[in-house]
Amino acid sequence: MSISIGIHDLSIATSEYVLPHTALAEYNGTDIGKYHVGIGQESMSVPAADEDIVTMAATAAAPIIARHGKDRIRTLVFATESSIDQAKAAGIYVHSLIGLPSATRVVELKQACYGATAALQFAIGLVRRDPAQQVLVIASDVSKYELDSPGEATQGASAVAMLVGVNPALVRIEDPSGLFTADVMDFWRPNYLSTALVDGQESIGAYLQAVEGTWKDYSEQGGRALEEFAAFCYHQPFTKMAYKAHTHLLNYCGYDTDKDVIASALGQTTAYNTVIGNSYTASVYLGLAALLDQADDLTGKPLAFLSYGSGSVAEFFSGTVVAGYRDHLRTEANLQAISRRKTVDYATYRELHEWKFPTDGGDHATPEQTTGPFRLAGISGHKRIYQTR
Numbered sequence: 001m002s003i004s005i006g007i008h009d010l011s012i013a014t015s016e017y018v019l020p021h022t023a024l025a026e027y028n029g030t031d032i033g034k035y036h037v038g039i040g041q042e043s044m045s046v047p048a049a050d051e052d053i054v055t056m057a058a059t060a061a062a063p064i065i066a067r068h069g070k071d072r073i074r075t076l077v078f079a080t081e082s083s084i085d086q087a088k089a090a091g092i093y094v095h096s097l098i099g100l101p102s103a104t105r106v107v108e109l110k111q112a113c114y115g116a117t118a119a120l121q122f123a124i125g126l127v128r129r130d131p132a133q134q135v136l137v138i139a140s141d142v143s144k145y146e147l148d149s150p151g152e153a154t155q156g157a158s159a160v161a162m163l164v165g166v167n168p169a170l171v172r173i174e175d176p177s178g179l180f181t182a183d184v185m186d187f188w189r190p191n192y193l194s195t196a197l198v199d200g201q202e203s204i205g206a207y208l209q210a211v212e213g214t215w216k217d218y219s220e221q222g223g224r225a226l227e228e229f230a231a232f233c234y235h236q237p238f239t240k241m242a243y244k245a246h247t248h249l250l251n252y253c254g255y256d257t258d259k260d261v262i263a264s265a266l267g268q269t270t271a272y273n274t275v276i277g278n279s280y281t282a283s284v285y286l287g288l289a290a291l292l293d294q295a296d297d298l299t300g301k302p303l304a305f306l307s308y309g310s311g312s313v314a315e316f317f318s319g320t321v322v323a324g325y326r327d328h329l330r331t332e333a334n335l336q337a338i339s340r341r342k343t344v345d346y347a348t349y350r351e352l353h354e355w356k357f358p359t360d361g362g363d364h365a366t367p368e369q370t371t372g373p374f375r376l377a378g379i380s381g382h383k384r385i386y387q388t389r
C-alpha cells in the first residue's frame, strides 16, 4: 500500500511595504483598467531595504517550527530565482535564523518560477525513503523588473514555507506528474543583472505551450480526468494568466470555455496573488493558500496544480485535500501578513527599487525600515548580516 505524503503545514510571508497599482498608473499614465482587469493586479508587495528572500523565508518558516518543532526535519530545500549569492544556499541563513539543528541537509534550487515544485517533489522522494523524516520546503522570491518596463506592473515579493511529511494535515500529493521542458528564452536573468529580462508575449505563449505539454504527459501517465478537479492552482505571474491558461487547457481538451465555470475553478486561487504580485516560485503555493483559506469545505476533493518556470520547465500534478484540514490552516496569520504592509507612494517605491548595497567590501548598515521578526542589518566584508528581533 502506498503511503500518504504531502503538505502538512503551509505558512506565508510578504514584504513590509505595498504599492497600489493606482499609484503606478497615476505616475505612468496607464488606464487603471489595464492593471485591474487586463492583467488582474491590484497592488504589489515591495521589500524594504532591510528585507530580502531570507528574511521573508524565515518569517514564513518560523511559525511552522513553533507548531511542529524541528526534531523530524532533516532537510531544508530553498527554491528561488532571485538568489542573493552565487555559491551559498540562502537556506543556510534561514537554517540559522530559525534554529534548525546542525544535522540538517540544506540546498537551494533554481529553475525560474518552477523551483518550488521541484523542491516539493524531491521532498516527497526523501520522505518516501524515510517516512519518519519531514522536509521544510521554502519558496521565496522578489520579482524585480526594470523601472518603466512592461514587466514592472507584475512585480511582487513573498515567501511560502511548507512542511512535507507523511499523513499530511492539508493536502496529499499524488502521482503521476505531467512533465514538460522546452529550451525557450522567454524570461531570464544573466548573473550581472539585478532585474529580469522578459519577452512578455513570448512568455505567455511558452506558458500556454507548457500547459498543453504537461497535460498531454499527465494524461498519458494515467492521471485524473479534467472534470474530477474541484479547483486549479496555476502559477500566476499576473492573475489574468491563470485565466488564459485554464481557458487554453479547456479548449485543448475540447471543453466549453464558460466564463462562470472558469471563474469558479480559479477565482479563489487569485486572492493573494492579486494584492501581492508575482512571487515567482511562491506564486502557485500562494494560490493554494488563498484557495484553502477561502473555499467552502474541500475535504476529499482533488486539486490540480500547474507549475510553470520560464526557460522552461512545467509540471501538472494533483493533490487531494485531507479531512480536518481547516483546523490546521493559518488563514488569520496569512491575511495579517498581507494587511500589515504599509502603503508607500510612487517616489518611495522607486527609491527602494533602486536601492542596493555598495560593492566595495566595506561595512554598510541598512536603514531600519522593517518591523518583522527578522531583518537584514547590513553587509560587512561582502557578508550579509541578519538579525532576529
Ligand code: COA
Residues within 6 Å of the ligand: 031, 032, 033, 034, 035, 037, 038, 039, 150, 151, 152, 153, 154, 187, 198, 199, 200, 201, 203, 204, 207, 237, 238, 241, 310
Ligand atoms: N482595460 C482593460 N484591459 C486592458 C486595458 C484597459 N484599459 N488596456 C489593456 N488591457 C488588456 C489588454 O487587452 C491585455 O489583455 P489580453 O492579454 O487578454 O489581450 C492586457 O491588458 C495586457 O495588455 P498588454 O498590452 O499585453 O500589456 P503589456 O504590453 O504591458 O504586457 C505583460 C503585459 C504581462 C506581457 C507584461 O506585463 C510582462 O511582460 N510581464 C512579465 C512577464 C510575465 O509575466 N510573463 C508571463 C508568463 S511567465
